[in-house]
Amino acid sequence: MAAAEEAYIPAAKLATDERLEWVPLSLTLVEYPQGDWLGKLLAVSSLLPFGILSGFVALILFRRDLHTITFFFGTTLNEVLNLVLKYTFCEARPMQRSALYTEYGMPSSHSQFMWFFATYMVYFVFIRLQHMNNNSLLENAWKTVITVGCVSMAALVTISRVYLQYHTWKQVLSGALVGFLFGSLWFALTYLIFTPVFPLIVSWRISEFLLLRDTTLIPNVLWFEYTNSRQEARARSRKLVSMKSQ
Template sequence: MEPAQELKWSSFSLTHVQYPSGDLLGKLLAFISLTPLAIAVCLFTLIAFRRDMHTIFFSIGLILNEAANYTLKHIIREPRPLKRSEEMTVEFGMPSSHSQFMWFVATYLMFFITFRLHHGSNNNSIFEGVWRYFLIINGYLCAAVVCVSRVYLEYHTSWQVIVGGLLGSVFACGWFAMVQLVFTPLFPIICSWPICELLMLRDTTLIPNVMWFEYTCYRSESRTRQRKLTSMKSQ
């Protein structure tokens, strides 16, 4: 009777992050390196509950960015650092997918804040300007820290994260230009399709401050219903 074949176990590379035992900085950077997963979950939640066309097309851009990274990795076929290569389920490291993902997000966020959020009466206020710069700087800072974590934890070389960051930034520039110049004018038409109306997809392009708009609409509707309820009780 032949012995049973030994099972080979694999880790889910999206969440399985290792760090040196007892290294507090490594542990912190391991958590930080999961930022792309947190962003993906947030985007899925936004799409499910807000159903905004810009969020959907931003997510499509991220998916295409990841597909390009996967393709390039299997074309270039550059291995990860030797100390880590035996533990990786995907042995190729050029370019870094984490770096490419984060720099795509940071660069797209910068363009979105600069070109999309420029309407409204509060646009020239000091608070508005400081808030914009705060978001942009923190987006790039977060991307840089994730890159540092991938090198520190020996998942990638410095050159692999640099190339990934450059590619992510370039893809973000191109995709934002396409969304802004090509797709955005088509959003009203797309949203009028029966399937999009069924899914309640919406275009918020002409609304400068979506949160304030929704807040005022909810408040107005709540007050109207409260007046009707009071009127019904008094009759």
């Protein structure tokens, strides 16, 4: 009993103990030179992968679309591949820091993540969505904006990792190459192998319980959901008015 009491250390005492070492969550920690506005901007831009991951989680929770889930699963495999490569090459980063998720920098995980995402999105926009609205001028402009935006974000994050001395050019370019190749492979697998079995998957009982759905054959999901929700709202409004009038 006495030993247990000695082992317990109150939180207040821990907070004032000078021997206690506090460790930052280095996964989201980005350092930049003090007073360098460009470095600060690039440091913020290097957090884009975490914003994309948050978007994935929100889409999966609220939309339950199988293609989004498959895309996210590919992103996860891409990160696993990066860790395997990092601990295979064991190449040090250009500048040593006390707080880092991993001390190895070859290939850059940020660069690999962003180029995987950008590559997949470009294929998705120009191949998967090719049957929408007969390639109208507005649609082509929309596709161009998405493509340029994704590639620009990937390039910005890639440059930021070199500027902030988290990686060398060789490390970020290697990450970009791996991300491009794996993104191409994953899109091919999704488009040619996974997508044809989506209708079967959504028919499973567990899929019905989880509200999973397949929107592959719907050209414009946003317009489809907008028109259907508007029609349902009008129908319910008319029904409500009819019930009040009785």
